[in-house]
Amino acid sequence: MYELFFKNISKHIALTPEEQRHIIKKLQVKRTTKNEILLQQGETCREMYFVESGCLRIYQLHADGAETNILFCPENWWASDGLSFANGTVAEYGISSLEDSTLVFISAANLQNLFHQIPKLERFFRLLFQNAFGLMQRRLNLALSTSSKDRFEIFYKQYPTLIDRISQKHIASYLGITPVFLSILRKRRVKRD
Amino acid sequence: MYELFFKNISKHIALTPEEQRHIIKKLQVKRTTKNEILLQQGETCREMYFVESGCLRIYQLHADGAETNILFCPENWWASDGLSFANGTVAEYGISSLEDSTLVFISAANLQNLFHQIPKLERFFRLLFQNAFGLMQRRLNLALSTSSKDRFEIFYKQYPTLIDRISQKHIASYLGITPVFLSILRKRRVKRD
DNA sequence: CGCGACGTTGATTTGCCTCAACGATTGTGG
DNA sequence: CCACAATCGTTGAGGCAAATCAACGTCGCG
Numbered sequence A, B: 001m002y003e004l005f006f007k008n009i010s011k012h013i014a015l016t017p018e019e020q021r022h023i024i025k026k027l028q029v030k031r032t033t034k035n036e037i038l039l040q041q042g043e044t045c046r047e048m049y050f051v052e053s054g055c056l057r058i059y060q061l062h063a064d065g066a067e068t069n070i071l072f073c074p075e076n077w078w079a080s081d082g083l084s085f086a087n088g089t090v091a092e093y094g095i096s097s098l099e100d101s102t103l104v105f106i107s108a109a110n111l112q113n114l115f116h117q118i119p120k121l122e123r124f125f126r127l128l129f130q131n132a133f134g135l136m137q138r139r140l141n142l143a144l145s146t147s148s149k150d151r152f153e154i155f156y157k158q159y160p161t162l163i164d165r166i167s168q169k170h171i172a173s174y175l176g177i178t179p180v181f182l183s184i185l186r187k188r189r190v191k192r193d
Numbered sequence C: 001c002g003c004g005a006c007g008t009t010g011a012t013t014t015g016c017c018t019c020a021a022c023g024a025t026t027g028t029g030g
Numbered sequence D: 001c002c003a004c005a006a007t008c009g010t011t012g013a014g015g016c017a018a019a020t021c022a023a024c025g026t027c028g029c030g
Helices: A003-010 A017-026 A082-087 A108-117 A120-145 A148-158 A168-175 A179-192 B003-010 B017-026 B082-087 B108-117 B120-145 B148-158 B168-175 B179-192
Strands: A028-032 A037-039 A047-053 A055-061 A067-074 A094-097 A101-107 B028-032 B037-039 B047-053 B055-061 B067-074 B094-097 B101-107
Touching: A003 A047, A017 A108, A037 A047, A047 A055, A047 A067, A047 A108, A055 A101, A067 A168, A067 B120, A082 A120, A082 B120, A101 A108, A108 A120, A120 A148, A120 B067, A120 B082, A120 B120, A120 B168, A148 A168, A148 A179, A168 A179, A168 B120, B003 B047, B017 B108, B037 B047, B047 B055, B047 B067, B047 B108, B055 B101, B067 B168, B082 B120, B101 B108, B108 B120, B120 B148, B148 B168, B148 B179, B168 B179
Parallel strands: none
Antiparallel strands: A028 A101, A037 A094, A047 A101, A055 A067, A055 A094, B028 B101, B037 B094, B047 B101, B055 B067, B055 B094
């Protein structure tokens, strides 16, 4: 059950079997169906999800009802509203499932406990933040400096498996374009091959 | 000299006078003229700058010579390539001065020392990262979901003082538009008033 | 089965870019 | 300190990228 979870953590820090057992005690598991909402914008994000299988998305809901997908989180990714989770503030973003998913998650309170017992976990979660920061910075840079077509091509190369798992309207929202135009870009791409 | 610096830190953590003296020993000061390069893309970012006065920018230089401004750092802001500084990896971004500036800065090595002596400093720098992450996320969201005009208006309201300090080509690059179009937006705005 | 959401396609419009020319401002070498 | 060059911001003309609007077939779901 937790293999993928600990494999993910072991990329950055080493845990003894005993520490792993400690951690498991604090973990919870949730199974969702497609299109379940895990966090509503405006609530407080009290849980941090690790995606064992399936896929989540983090998005912002705009005043006019439109949505922008900030991030897709397929298996082996972490999902939360980072600032809300860390500071207990109101969440700026929502989280929902794009597929039936299995999630391992930990509450903010339990994580605080674990930090005292296993301080090196702090390091791991700090690194998660850093990586997320780097990712956002890179995506901002992309959004500001490249055309929709280029962003689409880059997405296509970077996440080829997500292309057929995620509906096009969600991919379009992630890229900052309309579903109509994404459809046109796809068509051009097929012609080229 | 260090009032602004410690006032900035005190927003998040409390330091005793003794701790402040400890920290000052590890700080350095640099004065730059306009358009000095403090970090070149591809080097390692070994210093973290606090802007006492003046203004820096963090930018990406693209293969074709074009630049994208990721962030402006006027007085009371911090500037570095976060990932490069934290991990010792190659910098993805450059840093240069937009004005004659006075900078208080600390090296990565000295900061590591201070972390051992004053552990709560870790907390402060972790919070800096978190805030930077939140900022990037918000800007990404803006870049993906709003028109150039709206982004300009928001910038105008959020940083009114920067408008006349920073050249328009740099503001345009920050907003992801051309200087020509920024000029048009400015004109429209004046007409409206 | 029938409704509603989704993806495609075409026609049209609009936002923003490119290119080019021109003063104004800034910087620089003599 | 002046003269000249370079950079910058503005403006107009024209073009392209991407949005909007609308119509239609398909698919998933109640």
